[in-house]
Amino acid sequence: MAEASASAAQGSVPTLPAEDRIRETAKWLTVSLAAVGGLVVTGTQFSNLGAVHVGSPRFWVIVISAALAAGGTGLILAGAVKTATTEPVKLSDFTDKGWAQDMALQEGIEGGAPALAKIYKEALDRREQTYHEYVDDNENQLKLRQSERAEARALQLAYIVRNVSRVASYEKVANQWKRSTRMVFWGSVAALLGILAFIWAINPPAAVKASEASPAVVGQVASRMLTLEPAGQRALAKALGQDCKVGQPLEVVHLAKTDTGPDVLVQQDGCKQVRLIITASWGHLQEPAPTLPAQETPKPAPSP
Known part of the structure; x- marks a missing residue:
């Protein structure tokens, strides 16, 4: 029973709904970008591309604008993918700053989140130790009570660790999304300018042709x-x-x-x-x- 509880406590921690919404937004942004890119490509007239002479001013506009649009698109994808694939927070990632630190202190853990990680690991080791001692001498009531107390303490800390981990994971994803929004904004600007310049360059007026x-x-x-x-x-x-x-x-x-x-x-x-x-x-x-x-x-x- 103790081994099963330890496995459950150290398993995956359910995320907060707010974190799930951020990840879904990043995924939706990636899919939407692909759809918009497909519409732009299908709606652009490429028939005049062969009429552009190599080395002409419009030729270099096409090359630079295509690179600008590709770079902007890559920046948007990088920001969205980084947010959507942000790894959950582990015990070793706990720091003495942020919302996780505040929650650990509210739960009565002296030293905050870093101390919680250390105390929880010690509680798991203690639970494992007392459990095996009781198995070796199952007639000893003292060892049974020690094992039950260690089990209760580990479960109590597991509940706290779960809550702190959820908050820490949300904070990590939220901070990544803030950084990604800047990448998405500047990537969108670069992609838009590149697309507009590319369309202008491959569709010159008849007089220019x-x-x-x-x-x-x-x-x-x-x-x-x-x-x-x-x-x-x-x-x-x-x-x-x-x-x-x-x-x-x-x-x-x-x-x-x-x-x-x-x-x-x-x-x-x-x-x-x-x-x-x-x-x-x-x-x-x-x-x-x-x-x-x-x-x-x-x-x-x-x-x-």
């Missing part, structure tokens, strides 16, 4: 004349230079078509070579006037 396109893949180029509208003249006068006559048709190289407008490179004498996306409100392209071949002087007909 055309401007970042390599000359080797824009298609066949052609020479055109660009006529600027008043709005285009005002917007591009500074970029094209003071000597550029923006009110007259400008010679340009038509590089590609985009959803926003034609992608052109200005080649007009007196104007700076600038690559532009021309919207409908800025101007329009015209075919250059054909160059007429020089008229040949008619040859005299041979005399008969």
Whole structure:
């Protein structure tokens, strides 16, 4: 009977409901993070990822933002997992600080929680000793009473140890959760910024797509004349230079078509070579006037 009581007293201690709620919150946070991550991945358009050129500014934004999002997600998971997997408090973990110390003193244990751990171990050893002494001499009533007193003392201390352990375990989990919430907060900020930057980088506007396109893949180029509208003249006068006559048709190289407008490179004498996306409100392209071949002087007909 004494051996069974000792085993039960030293077994797992039921946790407080408040501790269970903290652990469940950490588990729920981990599952929710996985669900949100799945929604973000499925809702992101990755079709434009192949159009991003290696070494371009957007390429490095993608690399840095992906690393930032991964690091933030890992920080959130680390905080949640640390809380959910916090080990229960053992007798050797009792200290003279915190709620466990206060409860041990309230139970009348001089020296508090550390002294309780020592007294409880001594009580278990004493119970074991008196039990075996009584077994060896079961006719001795004195040894029987000593064994019963040792059993009662061990059970009394086991009850106190159980309560103190539950409080100490809750305090340990609560303190870990406080540290984890800071990790979760900063991890969430990093992950959010990384995700937003990643989505922005792989989904550039049409004008940016055309401007970042390599000359080797824009298609066949052609020479055109660009006529600027008043709005285009005002917007591009500074970029094209003071000597550029923006009110007259400008010679340009038509590089590609985009959803926003034609992608052109200005080649007009007196104007700076600038690559532009021309919207409908800025101007329009015209075919250059054909160059007429020089008229040949008619040859005299041979005399008969």
